[in-house]
Structure formats: structure tokens, C-alpha cells
Amino acid sequence: MVTRTEWLEAGLGLLAAEGAPGVTIERLTAELGVTKGSYYHHFKSASGFKTALLEHFEAQYTTRLIDVVDADGGRPGDKLRHLLRLVLADPDNAALEIAVRAWALQDPVVRAAQQRVDVARTEYLKKLCRGLDAGLDPDRFAQLLYLILIGAEQVLPPIDHEGLREIYDLTLRLID
Secondary structure: OOOHHHHHHHHHHHHHHHOHHHOOHHHHHHHHOOOHHHHHHHOOOHHHHHHHHHHHHHHHHHHHHHHHHHHHOOOHHHHHHHHHHHHHOOOOHHHHHHHHHHHHOOOHHHHHHHHHHHHHHHHHHHHHHHOOOOOOOHHHHHHHHHHHHHHHHHOOOOOOHHHHHHHHHHHHHHHO
């Protein structure tokens, strides 16, 4: 039997590859090789799946990263660099982030989830930046770091991860 997590991971994979219109029960069951009964065992409805999918996205791509960085400890600058390494470690994340943002333009439930994610991410960045002694406005610097990521994901042709890493290295020189 397919687990709830496997359903959600398949949903995120389809979302990244095909956008929100590609995340259908038919595509999910085909992807996982199971029947619709398995889907309804875990999710009572399409809206229940959407809610769970958005919660899973938030947990995996925001909360988990924050928890990993906090668990490892260290000074704020070290934590900031660790967070950026984690974010840049998976080159496939950009497609998912783009798909969620595009979906948020069409769906108020997704928009609310995207807003929660953006607020959580920027608040954590602000917390880290407030611990720096860099002579910069920490809140604006945190926003700059986040906007670099969002912009790099949206620009065409896309900035590859090595290029983005170089941009972050250049930006982080401001705090050194």
C-alpha cells in the first residue's frame, strides 16, 4: 500500500513537473500504480489532498530546513551560510517553488499557504541577520537574501545553482 507521504511526494513531483493542472487523481494513481481507493483511504477529497500537499510542502521546504539549521547550532553567520547551502543543495527545488507560486496566483488557499511560507522564511532570515554585527539593516538584508532566491528562480534563462551560489557569496561579503 502506498503511504500518505508517498502520495504527497508524488503530488509535489507532478506539481514541479507539470504545474497545478497536472496534479490530478488520475495522474497520481498512474504515477504510483495504485487505484483511487488508496487515494481516498488517505484523503477524503481533492481539497483534503490539496491541504495536505501544501502542509507537506511547507514542512519539507521551510520548517525542516529551519529545524536542521537550528539543531546544528552555531553563530548566526554560520547558520545563515548553512541555510543557504541547504537551499542550494537541490537543483530541482526551483521548479517546485515556481509551480507553487504560479498556483498561488490562481487559488486563494494556495496563496495563503505561500504567504505563510514566505513569512516564515523571511522571519527566520531576519532572526539570523539580527544576530550579525554587520552594520546593515538586518531586516532589509534578510529580505534581500530571500528576494535573490525568488528572483533567480523566476528569471529566464534561469540562473544555475553555481551562479546563484556565486551571487550569494558576493552578497555575504557585505557581512564579513
